[in-house]
Amino acid sequence: MRLSEAKRDHYRKLAKEEGYSSRASYKLIQIQTKYRMLRPNNCVIDFGCAPGGWLEVASKEVGDGRVIGIDKKPVKTQLENVKILTIDVFDSDAESKILAILPRKADVVLSDLAPNISGVWEVDHAKQIDLCRRVIEFLPRILTRGGSILLKVFEGPHLKEFVNQVGKSFGYVNIAKPPASRTASSELYMVCKNYLG
Numbered sequence: 015m016r017l018s019e020a021k022r023d024h025y026r027k028l029a030k031e032e033g034y035s036s037r038a039s040y041k042l043i044q045i046q047t048k049y050r051m052l053r054p055n056n057c058v059i060d061f062g063c064a065p066g067g068w069l070e071v072a073s074k075e076v077g078d079g080r081v082i083g084i085d086k087k088p089v090k091t092q093l094e095n096v097k098i099l100t101i102d103v104f105d106s107d108a109e110s111k112i113l114a115i116l117p118r119k120a121d122v123v124l125s126d127l128a129p130n131i132s133g134v135w136e137v138d139h140a141k142q143i144d145l146c147r148r149v150i151e152f153l154p155r156i157l158t159r160g161g162s163i164l165l166k167v168f169e170g171p172h173l174k175e176f177v178n179q180v181g182k183s184f185g186y187v188n189i190a191k192p193p194a195s196r197t198a199s200s201e202l203y204m205v206c207k208n209y210l211g
């Protein structure tokens with residue numbers, strides 16, 4: 015068994031034991047441990063929330079706050095502080111639907127959005143950047159000044175330009191590779207804090 019497969023199996027087993035919907039939870043837990051993005055009473059938007067691993071972590075961290083999960087796939091949740099919006103982020107009315115469900119501007123925007131992987135690295139990278147750009151388009155209306163974002167990105171030719179461009183709107187930018195993310199995967203997480211608005 016390759017090391018990355020062993021790692022994936024380890025986190026899948028752990029998720030089952032600890033009652034998380036997906037092994038993806040551990041990526042957010044590890045990022046949260048290091049960067050402290052989510053705080054009690056925060057309002058959080060979780061783009062690409064299915065099947066719900068990040069929702070469960072965010073729900074615990076915000077307590078009396080609110081988490082809005084968005085995905086094109088339906089997600090069922092029993093979590094009292096979580097509301098789900100089933101939409102494609104590229105729908106023309108996506109922003110108005112998000113604004114309608116959002117109680118106030120979010121303190122934190124998470125995005126683990128990922129395209130269907132074609133296996134052609136350049137194509138997948140470009141599609142991933144398109145998803146990230148879509149989330150960035152929404153920010154002025156959905157993210158509070160001083161807020162934070164966490165974005166899944168794929169390594170590739172457009173990444174540097176994207177990071178530089180988005181970085182201009184934040185006081186702090188870093189790139190994280192949590193241990194739960196497979197070493198063989200080109201996925202990275204962009205951590206941005208202190209939104210300048």
Ligand SMILES: C[S@@+](CC[C@H](N)C(=O)[O-])C[C@H]1O[C@@H](n2cnc3c(N)ncnc32)[C@H](O)[C@@H]1O
Nearest residue numbers: 038062064065066067068086102103126127128
């Ligand atoms: C890696 S999964 C997210 C895993 C999730 N963070 C968790 O912890 O369970 C990526 C998600 O992005 C969603 N997605 C991809 N493109 C989308 C789009 N255009 N609009 C809405 N959701 C999309 C997929 O349906 C998928 O559920």
